[in-house]
Amino acid sequence: MPHVLGRRVPGEDRPDAVSGHLGAYRARDGSSGARVRIDLDGPHAGLVVGKRGYGKSYTLGVLAEELARTEGVAPVVVDPMGIFGSLADLGAEVVSRPRVAADALAPRAWCDLLGLAADSPAGALVWQAAAARSTLAGMREFVADADTKADRATRRSADNHLSLADSWGVFAADGLTASELLASLVDAGTSAGTVLDLSGLDSEPANAVVRAVASDLYDHCVTGNPTRLPWLLIDEAHAFFDGVASPALRTVLTRGRQPGLSLVAATQRPSALPPVAISQADLLLAHRLTSRADLDALAAARPSYLASCFEDRLPGAPGEVLFVDDATESVHAVRIRERQTPHGGGSPSATDR
Numbered sequence: 223m224p225h226v227l228g229r230r231v232p233g234e235d236r237p238d239a240v241s242g243h244l245g246a247y248r249a250r251d252g253s254s255g256a257r258v259r260i261d262l263d264g265p266h267a268g269l270v271v272g273k274r275g276y277g278k279s280y281t282l283g284v285l286a287e288e289l290a291r292t293e294g295v296a297p298v299v300v301d302p303m304g305i306f307g308s309l310a311d312l313g314a315e316v317v318s319r320p321r322v323a324a325d326a327l328a329p330r331a332w333c334d335l336l337g338l339a340a341d342s343p344a345g346a347l348v349w350q351a352a353a354a355r356s357t358l359a360g361m362r363e364f365v366a367d368a369d370t371k372a373d374r375a376t377r378r379s380a381d382n383h384l385s386l387a388d389s390w391g392v393f394a395a396d397g398l399t400a401s402e403l404l405a406s407l408v409d410a411g412t413s414a415g416t417v418l419d420l421s422g423l424d425s426e427p428a429n430a431v432v433r434a435v436a437s438d439l440y441d442h443c444v445t446g447n448p449t450r451l452p453w454l455l456i457d458e459a460h461a462f463f464d465g466v467a468s469p470a471l472r473t474v475l476t477r478g479r480q481p482g483l484s485l486v487a488a489t490q491r492p493s494a495l496p497p498v499a500i501s502q503a504d505l506l507l508a509h510r511l512t513s514r515a516d517l518d519a520l521a522a523a524r525p526s527y528l529a530s531c532f533e534d535r536l537p538g539a540p541g542e543v544l545f546v547d548d549a550t551e552s553v554h555a556v557r558i559r560e561r562q563t564p565h566g567g568g569s570p571s572a573t574d575r
């Protein structure tokens with residue numbers, strides 16, 4: 223019987239409950255022990271942390287590989303560095319420069335995105351336009367025609383902001399929506415998932431895509447009965463918790479598991495995450511971490527069982543993690559298995575030239 227970490231009701235799991243091969247236990251002398259699997263059956267909030275170069279993206283890739291070949295789940299990988307393209311080898315769809323529908327963002331999200339206070343004249347106009355129209359072109363028309371109440375300067379300001387959003391090239395009437403994302407996976411008869419390659423996008427457009435996809439996935443899970451349970455895997459997550467994607471990600475973290483949406487965030491800077499991102503995580507995979515601020519941020523948001531042993535047991539080599547399993551309130555030293563598709567990350571080295 224393989225050992226599965228993350229099971230909510232240990233010992234009472236269904237024999238057919240799905241899990242993924244994560245690696246092997248690591249003994250104190252560094253030797254490898256029994257195989258370790260991770261629960262993929264129930265929804266989870268996961269956090270992968272560690273210093274640069276110690277394997278966060280690699281670990282996220284291992285998780286994506288396991289999800290890609292698991293029935294009943296649909297991984298959606300947010301890839302800001304463009305390093306997860308090799309998941310196509312397992313049948314994942316890699317979407318370069320993903321685009322989203324304008325109405326995948328709620329009116330409030332439009333104001334946040336454009337840096338407009340909702341109660342400012344231009345903000346109120348953008349809000350009305352987002353509520354009234356489903357496309358960005360339609361919103362701009364709405365603003366141009368709003369000649370009754372809004373004065374010229376307000377219309378111009380609102381349109382300047384919308385024009386900037388237009389220039390990002392991430393909004394399209396036929397853009398990716400969560401329901402299409404999950405439906406297309408069903409049509410294709412595969413659960414291999416999707417990689418959203420955001421490399422080359424600036425922070426605002428990348429955040430716009432992530433906010434739209436996260437809130438759309440959440441709404442889809444709440445209002446429908448998703449045919450597959452989505453897993454949102456986010457690399458360099460601090461860039462999104464720090465940006466306008468944050469409200470949607472917080473909602474997923476605090477309320478996503480109930481309707482079936484999982485989120486796994488990877489970051490080298492846990493101290494840059496809101497405490498809720500740490501406290502909500504029921505799976506914590508910690509690679510080597512030395513910054514005092516990051517260790518303190520983890521300790522402050524975690525229950526007491528973590529503070530007592532966590533720091534001393536953190537691993538020292540790339541590919542090793544301390545796995546904190548909330549379900550059993552236990553901590554395990556694990557060596558993450560090797561990738562089955564090529565890893566696209568890692569630092570460039572002059573020696574390799």
Ligand SMILES: Nc1ncnc2c1ncn2[C@@H]1O[C@H](COP(=O)(O)OP(=O)(O)OP(=O)(O)O)[C@@H](O)[C@H]1O
Pocket residue numbers: 272273274275276277278279280281490540541542557558559560561565567568569
């Ligand atoms: N489980 C593993 N098995 C074998 N090698 C690994 C493993 N994890 C990491 N490595 C090695 O460590 C290197 C760095 O890993 P990775 O790119 O995931 O780091 P990172 O923590 O995401 O760094 P960054 O913050 O710079 O993105 C990889 O290129 C790989 O060579």
